[in-house]
Amino acid sequence: MKKRLLLLSVSAGAGHMRAAEAIRVSAGDADVEVTHLDAMDFVTTAFRKLYTDFYIKLVNKAPGLWGYLYNASNEAQPDGTMERVRRQLERMNARALLREIKAFHPDAIICTHFLPAEMLSRLIRKDELHCPVWVQVTDFDLHRMWVHEHMRGYFAANDEVAFRMRAQGIAADSIHIAGIPIMPAFAQPLDRVACAREFGLDPQRRTFLLMGGGAGVGSMDAIAKRLLALEGNFQLIVLTGKNTALLAGLKTLAEAQPGRLFPQGFTNQVERLMACADLVITKPGGLTTSECLAMGLPMIVNAPIPGQEERNADFLLEQGVALKAFDDVTLEYRIRHLLQHPAKLDDMADKARKLGRAHAARDVLNIVLKDLSLPQTTPDESVTTS
Template structure:
């Protein structure tokens, strides 16, 4: 059998799309005669395009979320033939010629897009006869936006049956729609399966092994910074210990480290973590934004979520889905956060129910299932 070349294409507008592509790349050694590669669109476009597409997006969600919410709905309602849509596509094609060259150099037999931008660009390449290999789309949210629905694709992978239903409603042939979940790194499943994982990871962090633990991944404008959330929870809940993650923000990390000296043995302050799965395994609940990948990771870990400051549009819809399924609670201010944490600590049965709901929804084999489907026809033909 001839070696199959599989290309994963993501966009680093937010980290979730990249993590989904990396999760797919991670499982390729499980398949025989497959050579895979992952490329990020933003590494192969002009600086001006990256500034507009990625940096401007990040600026909008941080400083003008209401405007982003409007643009999200506007583009969701837009038709393929709208003048604004055609103009946007012309600009994208002009600024991404190097990306097309990079794809052609790899000579893929299959392409999986974990962002709608490369799917949109490659749809035109297929239409013009300049590309013949199958292109697949992995939706990385728990709801469907119109930009994911591109013509000339070989198939679409959905996070759940509702997304699949909406795909069919928007004209995608039923045989092209597959419910696989969102690809997540296998380290999350492995971390959960270690015997006594919670106690072992707490001990490794220097925390007490039998004390309720909450992981803080995000703050927000209305909730407060990570350190402010940690301070409120520690001060008002003496029976609680906290893991705070400041990410790549040195100021926030310094604030958390200073706070840790006031609560010795009860607060672990971490900057950027490459082993977030261990922090999740050590925790009983997490304060976070409902990004598609973070949510999928929490589902696999069975880690109940308290949602703060979701990005209007995709994260709000993700949050709605998770709350409907009994996997998450949402808070609007720090007092509400404190109240809901107290409720969960006082009601272990409710916390366990949320955990079980999450485990039922989790799709730990999503990455494997996606690649199995992509390679299915090739293997059948051999």
């Protein structure tokens, strides 16, 4: 029988889910059965609303409060009263998840969120779970809640995260610097000219891609209007996701800006749009920024929420692959500057290409397969061990 690999994520934000899906898709026809479960499908309704809906509302409506909670929980003592109460509530509300895990009989588990990792650590300690459990950190930062005993190994985005893991007491030989898993599509060589023709774009013109909500920088239609008022030979792609009203408004605006504005609704071809772009304007989530780096795309990160997004933004700025805009005026200034200094944009792109880890999902999978003594999907020379 094939070995069974279980991927556990949490739908609090899309990044954890996308990382797990990237690993699942990378398995291809490997000699292993891979299943991905969202832990929130196996908890009580009240707990799901608290853990996912409340989180999303908090980061959108009260980012300062979220930043406080992020830092406070990072500094909290694991044996403190509040931490013990939190873990007890999690266990009470996730019994169905634990039953599902035991029924699946996995040979190995990869957690792309800290919640299931924390629960499984307790099961291993109680001798109720006997398969190896791996943890994939999905940001360029390490929060204390990712760190648990009895894990087989940890996957870090970069050297600094690995260093922080060692500082938290994780054994060096169990830390693997593999990057953040992204879909294999972002590792494919894509022809800019061919992709541009698919979307009616001019492949010779500077192209900016605007993604995400833009909280704190104004609405996406307002940003588009502001940027299109600038002088310069560039075109603008705006991804509106499932916001049909925004898409309709931008299409009307595009009619008045022929050949300059290209609004796009929900798409599964983000990598093909990125292949047309010279710069991405986005929120600095771990997955989105990793996709940009894999495509060699510099970024303007807009209004990062306190906590993990701020840490992601700090890393990108330090590496010279991104600029930060905290409001729409700053964003306009950044775009003006890059249009006037194209060499700066080219230098950022070169650094992004060198920093990207397009095969992170494959490399993570290969380490786990090797631990199970299974054939690897492809050579993993690019992955290093701390």
